[in-house]
Amino acid sequence: MNSESLSLFSPHLAARFDALAARYTVKRSALVPMLLYAQDEIGYISDAVVVEVAQRVGVTELEVRNVATYYSMLRFRPVGRYHVQVCTNISCMLRGANEIYERFQQELGVASGVVTADGLFSLEEVECIGACSWAPAIQVNYDFHDELTPWLVAGILAGYREKAWAPGDGSSSPGWEAGVPGDGASSPGPQADAEGKGRNA
Numbered sequence: 417m418n419s420e421s422l423s424l425f426s427p428h429l430a431a432r433f434d435a436l437a438a439r440y441t442v443k444r445s446a447l448v449p450m451l452l453y454a455q456d457e458i459g460y461i462s463d464a465v466v467v468e469v470a471q472r473v474g475v476t477e478l479e480v481r482n483v484a485t486y487y488s489m490l491r492f493r494p495v496g497r498y499h500v501q502v503c504t505n506i507s508c509m510l511r512g513a514n515e516i517y518e519r520f521q522q523e524l525g526v527a528s529g530v531v532t533a534d535g536l537f538s539l540e541e542v543e544c545i546g547a548c549s550w551a552p553a554i555q556v557n558y559d560f561h562d563e564l565t566p567w568l569v570a571g572i573l574a575g576y577r578e579k580a581w582a583p584g585d586g587s588s589s590p591g592w593e594a595g596v597p598g599d600g601a602s603s604p605g606p607q608a609d610a611e612g613k614g615r616n617a
């Protein structure tokens with residue numbers, strides 16, 4: 417499949433896949449970055465994503481699923497426009513992560529794995545996101561928020577609500593029907609912020 421074939425993905429992403437596949441001597445090496453890019457555009461790894469990525473990389477759908485299920489940053493169901501991941505692993509837990517997680521549940525009215533009724537947020541309790549030195553930390557799409565306290569939670573959410581309704585919203589979570597896919601913050605894949613946090617997010 418190339419960028420001119422019928423594709424689930426945008427022409428821009430299809431062309432990006434073609435370039436990726438050409439870059440690797442072994443085409444299947446492009447699998448994980450392709451899945452990350454696909455997730456950024458579609459919102460999650462749907463069955464259709466698995467099928468098309470398998471065709472593009474030249475592996476079976478089962479092989480795609482076997483790889484995809486290994487990586488916790490790849491998800492298999494839709495999330496909110498802003499996906500809030502609260503780390504409750506040891507460093508964060510010792511510095512109050514459980515209270516922060518509870519506050520997010522109260523503010524959003526949802527439990528882990530659930531999307532809010534308006535589709536704006538989803539919440540997930542996660543393992544270490546690589547920001548232990550700044551614990552407790554959370555990740556919202558590709559943004560990190562660290563050294564948190566429970567009373568900062570409402571303000572963080574308010575900031576994203578404001579952003580959601582701003583013209584030309586800079587959401588970094590494509591796949592949400594009213595979202596604007598792609599912006600400066602939406603480079604797919606695990607990425608560190610300016611201070612090098614989140615290396616294993």
Ligand code: FES
Pocket residue numbers: 503504505506507508509543544545546547548551552553
């Ligand atoms: S334990 Fe929370 S970021 Fe590492």
